[in-house]
Amino acid sequence: MILQTSLKHIADAEAHSEVLKNNENVMVCCGRMGPMCLPVYDIMEELQEEFPQVEFRDMLFDNPHAAVIRNLPEARSFMGLPFTVYYKNGKVVEATSSIQSKEQITEILNRELN
Amino acid sequence: MEQKHYDVIIIGGGPAGLTAGIYLARAKAKTLILDTGIIGGQMVLTHQIANYPGIESTSGYQLSTTMKKQAKSFGCDIKSNINITGLEIEYQAKAITVNDNQVYTAPAVILATGGRSRMLNIPGETEFKGRGISYCATCDGDFFQDKEIIVVGGGNSALEEAVSLTRYASKVTILHEFDRFQAFQHAIKEAKENPKIDFIMESHITAFQGGEKLEKVTYKNLKTGVVSEKNIDGVFILIGYVPNTEMLKDTAVKLTPRNEIIAGEDLQTNLAGVFAAGDSREKRYRQVTTAVADGTIAALSALEFLHNLKSK
Numbered sequence: 001m002i003l004q005t006s007l008k009h010i011a012d013a014e015a016h017s018e019v020l021k022n023n024e025n026v027m028v029c030c031g032r033m034g035p036m037c038l039p040v041y042d043i044m045e046e047l048q049e050e051f052p053q054v055e056f057r058d059m060l061f062d063n064p065h066a067a068v069i070r071n072l073p074e075a076r077s078f079m080g081l082p083f084t085v086y087y088k089n090g091k092v093v094e095a096t097s098s099i100q101s102k103e104q105i106t107e108i109l110n111r112e113l114n
Numbered sequence: 115m116e117q118k119h120y121d122v123i124i125i126g127g128g129p130a131g132l133t134a135g136i137y138l139a140r141a142k143a144k145t146l147i148l149d150t151g152i153i154g155g156q157m158v159l160t161h162q163i164a165n166y167p168g169i170e171s172t173s174g175y176q177l178s179t180t181m182k183k184q185a186k187s188f189g190c191d192i193k194s195n196i197n198i199t200g201l202e203i204e205y206q207a208k209a210i211t212v213n214d215n216q217v218y219t220a221p222a223v224i225l226a227t228g229g230r231s232r233m234l235n236i237p238g239e240t241e242f243k244g245r246g247i248s249y250c251a252t253c254d255g256d257f258f259q260d261k262e263i264i265v266v267g268g269g270n271s272a273l274e275e276a277v278s279l280t281r282y283a284s285k286v287t288i289l290h291e292f293d294r295f296q297a298f299q300h301a302i303k304e305a306k307e308n309p310k311i312d313f314i315m316e317s318h319i320t321a322f323q324g325g326e327k328l329e330k331v332t333y334k335n336l337k338t339g340v341v342s343e344k345n346i347d348g349v350f351i352l353i354g355y356v357p358n359t360e361m362l363k364d365t366a367v368k369l370t371p372r373n374e375i376i377a378g379e380d381l382q383t384n385l386a387g388v389f390a391a392g393d394s395r396e397k398r399y400r401q402v403t404t405a406v407a408d409g410t411i412a413a414l415s416a417l418e419f420l421h422n423l424k425s426k
Contacts, residue, residue, distance in 0.1 A: 034253045035159035038175055039152040046195050077326035079257040079348065080244030097244025098254075102151075102195045 001063040004033060005041045010057045012065040020090040023055040025113035030059045030069040031082025036099040040082055043102045047109065054113050086112050117217045120146045120191075122416050123210055126226035126358075127194060128155025129402045130392025132181040133409025134224050134416070139188035141417055146191045146218055148210065153194045154178025155228045156355075156393070157402055161252055166402055177402070203388050204366050206423075221423055222387045222416045225362070225375055226409065229355035229393040229400070234266065238322030239351075246328025246348050251275035254348075260284045261347035264331065266319060268295040272352040273305045279350065280310040287344075289314045291336060322349070357394040370396045380415040381408060387419055 002009040010016045010028060019026055029044060031037030044056045059066050061081060069075065072092060075083050080098030086108055087093065093112040096104070122138050124131045127149035138145040152158055160174035169177070186192060193212070200211030203223050210218045231249045233239060239247060248254040251265075255278065263283045265276040268290035274297075276286050288305065293316050295302050305311050314333065320341070321332040331349060334341050359373045368376045368384040374396040381389045391408035393400045 032253070033173070033175060034161065034250065035174075036250050036253045038158050042152045043195055077245045079246055079327065080248050080254050098248070 001060050001065075003031075003041070003058050003060050005045075005058055007041055007044055007056055007058045010059040010065075011063070013068050016059070016065070016068045019055060019057060020087055024089055025051075025054040026057065026087040027054055027084070027109070027113065028057045028059055028069065028087070029082050029084045030066050031061050034081060036080065037082040039099055040084060040105070043100075043105055046102075047105065050106075051109050051113070054109060088112060115215055115217055117219065118146075120144045120218060120220040121420055122146075122222045122224060122413075123148065123208070123218055123220040124224040124226055125149075125198070125210070125361075126155065126224075126228050126392065126394070127153040127182070127192060128226060128228045128392055128405060129157050129177075129181065130228070130405040130409040130412070131155070131224070131226035132178070132185050133406045134226060134391055134413040135185035135190040135192070135409075136181070136188060137410055137413035138416065139185060139190035141413075143417060143420065145189075146193070146220070147185065148196055148198065148212065148218070149192075149194045150196060150198060151194065153182050153192060156230070157405075159250070160402075163402060174402075198361055201361055201365060203385060206387065208387065222389070222419055224389045224391055224409075224412045224416060225359075225367070225383070225394060226391040226405075226412070227358040227361070227394040229357050231351070232353045232356045234319060234351055234353070236320060236322070238324075238328075242322050242324060242328040245326065246324065246346075247322065248348065248350050249352070251279050251350055251352070254350075255279050255282045258283050258348045262345075263287070263348040263350060264289050264314075264319075264344070264346055265350045265352060266290075267352040267354070268292060268297065269352070269354055270297045270301050271354075273297040273301040275350060275352055276311055277301075277304050277308055280308055283310070283348075285312065286310055287312045287314055287346075289317055289319065289333060291318045292316065319349070355393065355400075359394055372396075380418075381412040382415055382419070387416075387423075389416055389419075 074095040078097035121143040157174040202209045323330045375390040377390040389412040391412035392405040
């Protein structure tokens with residue numbers, strides 16, 4: 001169960017932990033093909049060139065394995081798609097709920113994943 | 115600073131801008147589309163489009179992707195998620211500065227900047243976005259299973275979405291600033307007949323409060339001045355759209371008091387060579403089909419303008 005985007009996808013919990021193990025900086029956007037999520041995937045796609053040190057991935061919110069994102073303590077209060085999580089050395093350093101602008105995402109990437 | 119010249123620059127990559135891009139590029143005009151967000155504009159935000167003639171049913175995302183592909187196939191350049199940092203459109207040579215370091219020039223510009231969801235702009239709104247406050251019922255409805263929510267608004271989308279949210283929520287309160295709704299009669303009837311829906315009229319929310327999540331709203335009755343509080347799990351804000359015309363405030367483009375662009379039948383604004391298309395211009399109906407029609411007219415008018423300019 002994956003999203004129909006041109007980003008690299010995370011298909012299951014194992015792939016999720018593999019990405020975190022093998023990369024220092026990871027941004028995962030977990031959502032659906034809906035109005036609040038699509039703009040975030042689009043921005044991630046564009047930022048790939050600008051942030052080569054970051055692994056950009058998406059994950060389908062309705063995939064049962066997306067529990068690795070849904071059940072994060074950082075996402076406890078989240079009630080808006082997508083859930084976007086930023087990892088540094090496997091640890092969550094920032095997480096956001098609902099749509100974000102390119103400026104907001106760039107600010108987090110510069111602050112946390114540089 | 116990098117500089118590049120085009121025949122026409124289109125600001126906005128929604129259905130109006132993309133259609134103009136298709137027509138212009140196909141007519142061999144060197145065309146650039148600039149968008150400060152995602153290509154497709156508000157069309158992308160529509161889950162299902164069932165009334166676009168010739169296509170039985172599609173998603174806004176799919177229709178945007180196809181229109182973008184079409185425009186590109188004719189040679190139209192497209193740049194999304196950019197910042198417009200300079201706009202000089204008063205003179206014959208028009209210049210648009212992007213991200214402070216690229217200047218695009220053209221004799222003709224089409225303003226297809228569209229609209230966006232109106233926010234309440236009150237304390238707590240940004241803080242609780244995604245933590246109880248939502249602008250999209252179809253996206254976030256299922257987070258509110260058996261919870262109490264408020265829908266703010268009185269138009270078609272507010273009333274229709276309030277009814278659809280009763281599938282999840284235990285109770286939905288529609289909060290509206292006037293004493294009557296602007297929605298169609300059938301939408302009002304359906305909401306009024308739904309046992310899960312209550313109404314608070316002639317009131318507006320003055321603050322959102324809570325801890326990690328939204329917990330409470332304060333609202334004021336506009337007639338009596340009485341201020342009340344209500345414990346709530348979620349608030350959906352569906353109060354219509356505002357035109358994206360802030361960037362035009364320092365230009366000489368004429369706007370209505372509602373900040374919509376004024377254009378004639380050929381969609382030219384008060385400035386020569388500056389055209390308007392789509393939801394950002396003053397008009398009655400805002401649909402994908404009317405945006406596409408605007409894009410066509412603006413493109414053909416711009417081509418005529420270019421032709422006259424060359425033959426002068």
